[in-house]
Amino acid sequence: MAATIKDVARLAGVSQSSVSRALAAPERVRPETRERVERAVARLGYHPSRIARGLSTGRTGTIGFVVPDIANPFFPGIVKAAQRRSREFGLSVLLADSDEDPAIEMDLIRTLTKQVDGFVLCAPRAGDDDLRAVCDDIPVVLLNRRVGQLPSIIFDNADGVRQALAHLAALGHRRVAYVAGPRTSWVNRERLRAVRSVAAAMRLEVVEAGNVSPDFEGGVAGADLVLAASVTAVIAYNDMIGLGLISRFGARGVRVPDDVSIIGFDDIPASALVSPALSTVSQPKDRCGRAGIDLLTDLLNERGRAGGARTPLPTRLIVRASTGPVP
Amino acid sequence: MAATIKDVARLAGVSQSSVSRALAAPERVRPETRERVERAVARLGYHPSRIARGLSTGRTGTIGFVVPDIANPFFPGIVKAAQRRSREFGLSVLLADSDEDPAIEMDLIRTLTKQVDGFVLCAPRAGDDDLRAVCDDIPVVLLNRRVGQLPSIIFDNADGVRQALAHLAALGHRRVAYVAGPRTSWVNRERLRAVRSVAAAMRLEVVEAGNVSPDFEGGVAGADLVLAASVTAVIAYNDMIGLGLISRFGARGVRVPDDVSIIGFDDIPASALVSPALSTVSQPKDRCGRAGIDLLTDLLNERGRAGGARTPLPTRLIVRASTGPVP
DNA sequence: ACAAGATCTGGAACCGCTTCCAGGAGGCGT
DNA sequence: ACGCCTCCTGGAAGCGGTTCCAGATCTTGT
Secondary structure, eight states: OOOOOOHHHHHHHOOOHHHHHHHGGGGOOHHHHHHHHHHHHHTTTOOOHHHHHHHHHHHSSSEEEEEEEETSSTTHHHHHHHHHHHHHTTOOEEEEOTTTOHHHHHHHHHHHTOOOEEEOOOSSSSSSHHHHHHHHOOOOOSSSSSTOOEEEEOOHHHHHHHHHHHHHHHHTEEEEEEEOOTTTTTHHHHHHHHHHHHHHHTTTTEEEEEEOOOHHHHHHHHHHHHHHHSEEEEEEESHHHHHHHHHHHHHTTTTTTOEEEEEEEEGGGGGGSSSSSOOEEEEHHHHHHHHHHHHHHHHSSSSOOOSSOOBBBOOEEETTOOOOOOO | OOOOOHHHHHHHHHHHHHHHHHHHHHGGGGHHHHHHHHHHHHTOOOOOOOHHHHHHOOOOEEEEESHHHHTTTTTHHHHHHHHHHHHHOOOOEEEEEEOOOHHHHHHHHHHHHOOOTTEEOOOOOHHHHHHHHHHSSSSSEEEEEETTTOOEBBOOOHHHHHHHHHHHTTTTEEEEEEOOOOOOOOOHHHHHHHHHHHHHHHHHHEEOOOOOOSSSHHHHHHHHHHHHHSSSSEESSSSSHHHHHHHHHHHHTOOTTTOOOEEEEEEEEGGTTTTSSSEEEEEHHHHHHHHHHHHHHHHHHHHTTTTOOOOOOOOEEOSSSSOOOOO
């Protein structure tokens, strides 16, 4: 059906090897040969079979991208950036959604291992040891999580927390709540730790509310915890929780930001659209996606695990309408 | 490195062919042979190489799934369902995001054609002829769009519109606006046509506002068009526009639903969370994703283009807080 | 007990490409 | 004119499976 390298070779009147070379390393064949091959390729509309190439080179030209939930608005931005970057490298992205289930996740990784050159892994729930095991088999870049010295791309959570607390402190708040996400989440632990230490340094009082699930419902539940703690400001583990807080506060007659200020994390699209718009710590999702692919391709090319962990990506506080002076 | 079929054959003391058979068609080998193979497989942790299998069978075990924008909350649900279904079939899904660009889209399709067995294509912007051309090369299922007799999965837009208008009519509305999406969108044309014919049948007056872009900003822009048309209810091409309408109405002091009722399309997650919550015509995204994969696998198995187009998936009006009696 | 058939098995070709290897053609120094 | 090097080229051996084919073994009917 489709033209193969043989057809090209025949039409160009050269050998298969020459066609292969003309395509892969044009400088290694005579200009005339190259031109004949190019003409034949054009006439036949030939595209080399990635499968066959994969079999002989051991490279598939595909990278696996695992996310816990593509419906979580935090991820699409990252995935899109990663895909764009991959396209520039001529790589394809095999996206896998683990449905937040660590078992499916490892299963997915195992079956995909055979058909990808490496993984970009966003696996908040998997065990450290599982991840280490995967890394032994195949190049892996971790996203939004650090495990030992494994290559990873993370955001500067501590600095994000610092910006958020400085903002609140400047508005006169002295007592703030942190609505925590899942206890097992590496990012949650990072943010919690940062909240504690930064608050201590700034002489702010901190109360921990939660853990709640990292979604709208979690925020709704968290709102009541927060109200019981009589604080004037709250930092949420993420924006979905923040949105839940706003909604529930509204329902309970608590005004935002007059009675209580709210800051989220992630800057998901919806945060800019609700009212009041949610102040949030934004993370450069596109840079994250790009950096993940870049680091992985480094790993793929220079066998010598290029770089290992990278310096964290900067975060930035976006002040919107959900934060105001202390009442 | 990894075990190959040869290693298994050696360890089991049988030939490669027997190993292959024992794995692919266990009933075609003696039970004893099968057992020896199974033991060897287990001891070696052998998994056949999909690449190699692909080369000799011509099947990759991967299907391409193209969406215009994975960040559009309409798609993740569909993609997730498709992925789950694919997993059941032992297929992988190669997700590609065309960034709403028809050129990238066709490019993506062309490069992916070599590495997938078929496509599920959600391509609202591509030309009919381009799509037909793709279908000649490789099995394709279209999503949310009908092109001639090409296999496709669509929703029952007309019935959705009917439910929406019936709801509004029951609330006493006589004059409603339709805020149209992109002129080139097949779905928009479907909905527009349905709005016209159903409204005529129900003796409702319809004014068309738009076309606007199918996002929040489009809704904001559409709101002013709607107000200028002095209607008491509006149907938006999709929920993002609906959310924009709600927001802009709020900013202009127009109360929803007291002054004007709003119905969207798609039932994206955010619609349930805003206030007032958006009434909307919901489409079974999970069934859509599943059906897409099912239809494609049918196509893949029975060469004879199984079924062609399917009957539309049912839509359902979800009444929330954005619709009320005519003022 | 023997031919005919059904079952099972191993060898080998093949899928489409890359890459190693050996050899021919041409350029250069002496 | 000779040998040596470099540059190109074609042949062939893989990569790891599947599958066709022919032969070996085992049933079965008579």
